Amino acid sequence: MFDWILDFYNWRVVGQYVPEFTRGMTATMWISLISLVLSLAIGTLTAIMRMSANPFLWRIAAGYIQAIRSTPLLIQIYVIYFSLPALPLLGRRLDELEGGIIALGLNAGAYMSEIIRAGIESISKGQVEGAQSVGMTYLQRMRYVVLPQAFANVLPPLLGQTAVLIKDSSLVSFIGVFELFGAGLTVLSERLMPNEAFLTVAACYLAIYGVMMVVSDYAQRKLGGARS
Amino acid sequence: MNKITKLFGLGLFALGLSVFAQAASADVVKDIIKRGELWVAVQTQGPPVSYVDTNGNRTGFAVELVQMMADDIGVELKLLDFDWKGLIPAVVSGKADFLAADMTPKATRALVLNFTRPYMYSRNVIYSKRSKSYVNWQDACVEGTSIAVVQGSSNVGVLKAKCPLATIKEFAGGGPAVAQAVSADRADAGINDEASAKGYMIEYPEFKILQGAPDRGPLSFATRPEETHLLAWMNNYIMLIEADGRLDKLKNYWMFGTDWKTEKEPVPKG
Numbered sequence: 001m002f003d004w005i006l007d008f009y010n011w012r013v014v015g016q017y018v019p020e021f022t023r024g025m026t027a028t029m030w031i032s033l034i035s036l037v038l039s040l041a042i043g044t045l046t047a048i049m050r051m052s053a054n055p056f057l058w059r060i061a062a063g064y065i066q067a068i069r070s071t072p073l074l075i076q077i078y079v080i081y082f083s084l085p086a087l088p089l090l091g092r093r094l095d096e097l098e099g100g101i102i103a104l105g106l107n108a109g110a111y112m113s114e115i116i117r118a119g120i121e122s123i124s125k126g127q128v129e130g131a132q133s134v135g136m137t138y139l140q141r142m143r144y145v146v147l148p149q150a151f152a153n154v155l156p157p158l159l160g161q162t163a164v165l166i167k168d169s170s171l172v173s174f175i176g177v178f179e180l181f182g183a184g185l186t187v188l189s190e191r192l193m194p195n196e197a198f199l200t201v202a203a204c205y206l207a208i209y210g211v212m213m214v215v216s217d218y219a220q221r222k223l224g225g226a227r228s
Numbered sequence: 229m230n231k232i233t234k235l236f237g238l239g240l241f242a243l244g245l246s247v248f249a250q251a252a253s254a255d256v257v258k259d260i261i262k263r264g265e266l267w268v269a270v271q272t273q274g275p276p277v278s279y280v281d282t283n284g285n286r287t288g289f290a291v292e293l294v295q296m297m298a299d300d301i302g303v304e305l306k307l308l309d310f311d312w313k314g315l316i317p318a319v320v321s322g323k324a325d326f327l328a329a330d331m332t333p334k335a336t337r338a339l340v341l342n343f344t345r346p347y348m349y350s351r352n353v354i355y356s357k358r359s360k361s362y363v364n365w366q367d368a369c370v371e372g373t374s375i376a377v378v379q380g381s382s383n384v385g386v387l388k389a390k391c392p393l394a395t396i397k398e399f400a401g402g403g404p405a406v407a408q409a410v411s412a413d414r415a416d417a418g419i420n421d422e423a424s425a426k427g428y429m430i431e432y433p434e435f436k437i438l439q440g441a442p443d444r445g446p447l448s449f450a451t452r453p454e455e456t457h458l459l460a461w462m463n464n465y466i467m468l469i470e471a472d473g474r475l476d477k478l479k480n481y482w483m484f485g486t487d488w489k490t491e492k493e494p495v496p497k498g
Contacts, residue, residue: 081414082408082409082412082414096397096414173379173398173400174399174400174401174405175399175414176376176379176397176398176399176409176414176415178398181400182379182380182398182400185313185379185380185400186380186384188313188316188380189380189381189382189384190334190336190337190385191336191337191339191340192316192336192337192339192340192341193340194313194316194317194320
């Protein structure tokens with residue numbers, strides 16, 4: 001039995017590649033985390049623009065959402081990394097990591113915005129009118145009344161989208177960013193052992209997902225009171 | 229009685245399964261003859277070894293060589309296209325009889341697969357844009373330069389050993405992705421086997437191959453460790469076509485020449 005397991009998955013070999021897997025996992029976690037923050041900011045802003053009465057604003061938001069949702073993520077990564085010229089504010093072109101994170105953030109932002117919009121629309125009009133009646137400005141209403149409840153209401157789909165974002169982050173390896181999948185490829189290339197390469201990568205993704213679940217449980221408890 | 233019949237049936241079924249399993253793994257050469265098909269795993273995107281030409285046909289050095297193999301023993305050729313990552317699992321799991329790619333039989337790799345005798349030795353070269361001042365490959369290996377390489381390829385190890393000062397940028401997506409990175413000024417230079425690099429010189433007229441080569445290695449096909457008969461047969465076949473000149477003809481056209489890039493027809497059959 002022990003021999004059979006070792007035949008199927010040789011952890012002694014995997015042990016030799018712990019530094020690569022650790023480096024890859026750390027990179028994947030950082031890339032995912034920064035992209036997540038970026039996508040939530042973009043998503044919230046786009047959701048508010050999409051619901052605006054100003055046709056200029058909602059058309060821009062709708063166009064962005066459609067453009068992102070109708071094109072593959074890999075193409076978006078390639079366009080941002082290979083085709084974008086030097087940015088005027090930065091004075092240079094985006095490097096691999098910046099390009100990858102921005103592409104992931106923009107991509108997830110479009111999906112997040114639709115989820116957040118559903119959350120905002122789930123808040124009853126009475127609450128907004130109530131906030132208006134006590135003299136709250138638009139920003140105050142959003143900050144204190146609408147958005148906390150909206151996020152609490154759509155936490156489960158947001159988590160689902162975050163899981164997709166973490167898995168999608170492996171695509172940045174196409175523009176030369178070393179992450180978890182790259183670590184698996186190193187094992188595959190040097191040792192030709194697909195089980196040891198890909199099962200380890202899968203286990204690391206599972207571990208990241210586990211950490212995310214713990215964090216989200218905490219967030220849910222915190223926001224639980226805000227849920228409407 | 230009913231119980232005994234059921235038990236007997238189950239036993240027969242189990243026996244049948246074990247016999248089937250044995251029959252499938254005893255000697256794949258016998259299987260090839262029996263099924264009348266040679267199952268070969270080739271790389272999806274790897275000119276000039278295996279690629280789809282402008283007419284939509286799969287061709288290249290490895291494809292033409294295994295076609296010749298199949299023709300010589302009178303069986304049909306069934307090509308299975310895989311990304312580099314899929315080649316090894318395809319062979320290990322038995323979906324393909326062997327893999328026909330430009331793989332270097334490194335010591336750790338040969339622990340897992342049975343490699344044939346090399347069909348050729350290939351140099352790995354460094355190329356850059358003509359506008360760069362580099363002449364020799366060492367010129368691109370100084371501090372501050374970046375070199376693009378196919379992610380997970382054996383060239384990553386070559387760069388780490390021979391170009392430790394340069395920044396290594398690993399691109400998934402094969403040789404074309406590396407060439408694209410050099411063309412888009414995302415890396416100062418790229419590394420690839422000489423045959424592929426020569427191909428890029430036509431596709432990207434702004435490229436040049438730097439003099440010398442940081443590495444030279446054997447290229448082989450490979451099968452499962454237990455397939456000793458198939459390995460002996462493949463080695464024998466390579467020896468035969470070496471002797472009658474057909475291997476050189478294929479190598480000269482695909483691996484050392486660039487006519488395959490410009491000619492749509494004909495493809496030499498060896």
